[in-house]
Structure formats: C-alpha cells, structure tokens
Amino acid sequence: MVTAPAAAWDVAAAVPDPELPMLTLAELGVLAGVETEGGAVTAWLTPTYSGCPAIAEMAADVDARLRAAGYPDVRVRLRLDPPWSTDRITEDGRRKLAEAGIAPPGPAGPPLLRLGPTRHRVVSCPQCGGTDTEELSRFGSTACKALWRCRDCREPFERIKEI
Amino acid sequence: MTDHHAMPGHHGAGDDHVYLALSEAGPEPDGEARWAYGTGFSDPLLGVDTTVPAGLDGADLAAYCLMLGDDALVLAQRLTEWCTRAPELEEEVALANLGLDLLGQARLLLTRAGQADGSGRGEDELAYWREEHEFRNVRLVEAPNGDFAHSVARLLLFATARGALYRLLAGHPDPVLAAVAARGVLELAYHQEYATAWTLRLGDGTPYSAARMQAGLDAVWPLLDELFVPHAVELRIGADPSALREPVLRTLAAVLAEAGLTVPEARPLASVGGRAGRDGVHTEALGPLLAEFQVVARANPGATW
Numbered sequence: 001m002v003t004a005p006a007a008a009w010d011v012a013a014a015v016p017d018p019e020l021p022m023l024t025l026a027e028l029g030v031l032a033g034v035e036t037e038g039g040a041v042t043a044w045l046t047p048t049y050s051g052c053p054a055i056a057e058m059a060a061d062v063d064a065r066l067r068a069a070g071y072p073d074v075r076v077r078l079r080l081d082p083p084w085s086t087d088r089i090t091e092d093g094r095r096k097l098a099e100a101g102i103a104p105p106g107p108a109g110p111p112l113l114r115l116g117p118t119r120h121r122v123v124s125c126p127q128c129g130g131t132d133t134e135e136l137s138r139f140g141s142t143a144c145k146a147l148w149r150c151r152d153c154r155e156p157f158e159r160i161k162e163i
Numbered sequence: 164m165t166d167h168h169a170m171p172g173h174h175g176a177g178d179d180h181v182y183l184a185l186s187e188a189g190p191e192p193d194g195e196a197r198w199a200y201g202t203g204f205s206d207p208l209l210g211v212d213t214t215v216p217a218g219l220d221g222a223d224l225a226a227y228c229l230m231l232g233d234d235a236l237v238l239a240q241r242l243t244e245w246c247t248r249a250p251e252l253e254e255e256v257a258l259a260n261l262g263l264d265l266l267g268q269a270r271l272l273l274t275r276a277g278q279a280d281g282s283g284r285g286e287d288e289l290a291y292w293r294e295e296h297e298f299r300n301v302r303l304v305e306a307p308n309g310d311f312a313h314s315v316a317r318l319l320l321f322a323t324a325r326g327a328l329y330r331l332l333a334g335h336p337d338p339v340l341a342a343v344a345a346r347g348v349l350e351l352a353y354h355q356e357y358a359t360a361w362t363l364r365l366g367d368g369t370p371y372s373a374a375r376m377q378a379g380l381d382a383v384w385p386l387l388d389e390l391f392v393p394h395a396v397e398l399r400i401g402a403d404p405s406a407l408r409e410p411v412l413r414t415l416a417a418v419l420a421e422a423g424l425t426v427p428e429a430r431p432l433a434s435v436g437g438r439a440g441r442d443g444v445h446t447e448a449l450g451p452l453l454a455e456f457q458v459v460a461r462a463n464p465g466a467t468w
C-alpha cells in the first residue's frame with residue numbers, strides 16, 4: 001500500500017472533471033489539498049460555483065479512486081475558503097481546454113458593470129486563432145462557460161468565463 | 164436539494180466519464196455506488212467545520228441564514244419558471260444558470276441554518292417541509308414573474324442589493340456565511356451585469372420595449388425598500404441593510420438614467436403591523452409557489468433517486 005502524501009495526491013489529482021473531462025481536478029484547481037495520516041487520507045475539494053452540480057460526483061470519484069489505489073480510510077471534505085477562481089486553472093489545464101476547442105479564461109475578476117459602449121475582452125478563437133470573435137451569450141451549457149462565435153472561421157465555441 | 168443534478172449539456176461529456184469510471188472500478192456488485200446521489204456526498208457542507216464560533220448566537224445565526232437562504236431559494240424557483248418560456252433559448256439558459264447559482268447559495272445557507280440552531284434539520288427538510296409563514300424571504304423574490312421585462316426589473320433590484328450585502332458579509336465571523344458571501348459576490352456580479360444589460364437594451368430600444376421595461380420597474384419598485392429595512396436578527400448578527408439603501412439606489416439610478424428610464428416614485432409596499440417577509444408575513448404569491456415547489460417531496464416523503 002502506498003502511504004506517501006505525494007502518492008495520494010497523484011491519485012486524487014488524476015481524477016477527471018465530470019463536466020470538463022479533458023481536465024483533471026488538479027488542473028481545474030478544484031483539488032485543494034491531500035493529507036495522509038497513518039493509513040488515512042483526507043482530500044479537500046473546492047467547488048467552482050455555489051450551485052456546481054458536479055461536486056458530489058467529484059467527491060464520489062475521488063473517494064473511489066483513492067480506495068481503489070489501496071487507501072482503506074478515505075475522507076473527502078469541501079473547502080469553501082478561499083473560493084475557487086478561474087485563476088486556479090493550471091497552464092496545462094488551459095492548454096488542454098484550448099486543444100478541446102474551449103477558450104480558456106483570462107485573469108479572474110467580476111464582470112464590469114457596462115453603462116457606456118460595450119467593450120469586450122479580446123478572445124482568440126480556439127479553432128482558428130482568429131480574434132474577430134463575439135460573445136453570443138454570457139451563459140452556456142454549464143455554470144462556468146459562455147457561448148462565443150468566431151467571425152473568421154464562422155464556428156461557435158465555448159469559453160470558460162472568469163470568476 | 165436533490166432534484167437538480169444536471170444543467171442542459173451536462174450529459175455527453177459527463178456520461179462518457181461515468182461509463183469510464185464504471186469500467187475502471189472493476190466488478191461492482193451495486194452499480195448505484197458509482198452514482199453520487201444517495202452516497203452521502205451530496206451534503207453541500209461535506210466535511211466543513213460547522214462549529215458555531217464563540218460569541219455568535221446559534222439561533223440568531225440560523226434565523227439569519229434562513230432569511231438569506233429563503234431569498235435565494237424562492238428567487239431560484241421563480242427563475243426556473245422561465246424554463247421553456249423565455250423569449251430566446253440563450254435567455255432561458257441564462258436564467259436557469261442564475262437560478263442554479265442561487266439554488267447553490269440556498270443549499271449552503273439552509274444547511275448552515277439547520278446546524279446552527281441545533282435542530283439537525285437538513286436542507287431538504289427546511290426547503291420542503293416548512294409552511295408559508297415559516298419562510299423568511301423578502302416579498303420582492305416571491306412576486307410573480309410577470310413578463311420578461313418585469314423579471315429583469317426584479318432581478319436588477321435583487322442582484323444589485325444582494326451583491327452589495329454579500330460584499331459586507333464576506334468578512335462575517337461565521338466562516339460558512341463568509342464563504343457563501345465571498346463566492347456569492349462574484350456570482351451576483353454576473354446576475355447584476357445580466358439584468359443591467361437587458362435593462363439598457365430594453366430601455367434604450369424601441370418606445371414599446373422602453374414602456375414595457377418601465378412598467379416592470381414600476382411594478383416591482385414598491386418591493387425594493389423591504390431589502391433595506393433591518394430586522395432585529397439582522398442587526399444582532401448580520402449586516403445592517405439600511406446602510407445599503409443609499410449606494411444601491413445610486414447604482415440603480417445610474418442604470419435607469421443610462422437606459423432612458425425613470426426612477427419610480429411608488430411608495431414602499433406596506434408591512435402588516437410592522438411585519439413583512441422577514442417575519443413570515445407574505446403576499447398571496449408565495450403560497451402557490453411553495454405548493455408547486457414542495458408537492459413532489461410531500462407526495463413521496465423520504466424518496467430518493
């Protein structure tokens with residue numbers, strides 16, 4: 001049986017995200033910590049959005065993977081503070097998102113209250129690299145994504161929005 | 164609550180992953196074990212230290228969490244009513260997303276309330292088994308949706324005020340309430356931005372769209388002031404909402420001016436002998452909302468799926 005914290009981290013870190021399966025929970029920044037004490041492992045997860053419907057599945061997956069790796073005593077806990085931010089998505093994670101056709105987020109921050117003329121962030125198309133893109137909807141298929149369109153290649157694409 | 168696991172589009176990618184996990188888990192006599200629901204992982208405060216900090220009154224903390232949690236829960240239900248009825252698919256997805264954020268906040272706050280008052284009541288018990296007079300939401304969130312402009316107007320008022328309140332509460336001594344608020348600040352910023360964008364688009368659109376937007380604002384405006392009238396519980400353990408009146412009104416006035424709309428002059432909706440939503444005194448709109456929201460849980464007590 002493996003007992004080193006690094007080994008337990010590696011097991012939990014490799015669990016794919018249920019909604020963005022091209023990313024692991026570590027690459028998404030949801031895995032907030034892993035500790036071992038004796039044979040017991042505790043893994044902490046930080047939910048993305050308050051209403052993230054995938055957090056229960058993530059917790060069950062981490063629990064199952066750690067048990068399958070030989071840890072008999074596994075605890076999965078949520079850590080709400082500090083809140084998750086798109087800044088926690090790793091460089092590898094951003095690259096994998098782009099490779100899957102999902103535009104990665106820019107630096108985190110709240111959306112600016114726009115009263116004057118609309119000025120969008122410049123977002124490159126993950127399909128063709130073009131920058132003549134526009135936001136179709138701030139909300140998409142999951143809480144973390146917005147829907148965009150590229151006017152260069154005329155393909156729609158999804159984008160992780162900053163939070 | 165246990166009835167909302169998937170957003171549109173959650174499947175596809177998610178299903179592949181479930182099958183992958185099923186196959187990798189090897190022989191599994193009970194396939195249910197690979198399904199997160201009913202496995203004990205659905206507690207929104209799973210493993211979080213839920214001790215009430217010294218110096219905080221548990222009953223007050225519970226009452227305050229119910230007030231904020233019920234605001235979020237009831238408005239989430241109203242937003243959900245737009246599913247299949249919104250003017251465009253994109254708006255339907257947007258409104259559902261906003262509702263999901265609020266539902267998540269409600270789950271955390273209701274769970275916290277059930278711990279803090281020592282009753283051990285879970286989120287489902289509080290959501291599905293309380294009666295109308297036990298709900299502590301402000302009347303603004305229970306008002307019927309009306310048309311799209313009317314719903315946008317309500318959302319603009321609520322999101323602007325709730326974002327400002329969450330900013331104050333992010334420093335609250337209760338770590339759970341502080342964490343909900345810190346997360347909620349950014350979520351509400353998106354809600355406020357959405358409602359502001361539509362207010363500008365409708366107000367600055369055609370004379371007809373502006374008239375509809377103005378009518379929506381006129382209808383919900385009397386319900387705004389209740390958000391700023393402090394309840395004794397709020398003064399003891401929360402943030403004094405009367406401090407929000409001036410900055411929130413200033414923000415709203417700026418949006419309406421930009422949209423070419425008029426700040427309504429309607430007087431606040433009267434309370435009943437000084438009692439309103441925070442005391443469980445509601446309008447006639449809440450009863451039917453709760454009847455629809457609670458009917459499945461009450462018809463099948465203890466059911467899981």
Ligand SMILES: [Zn+2]
Pocket residue numbers: 125126127128129130150151152153154155
């Ligand atoms: Zn393109």
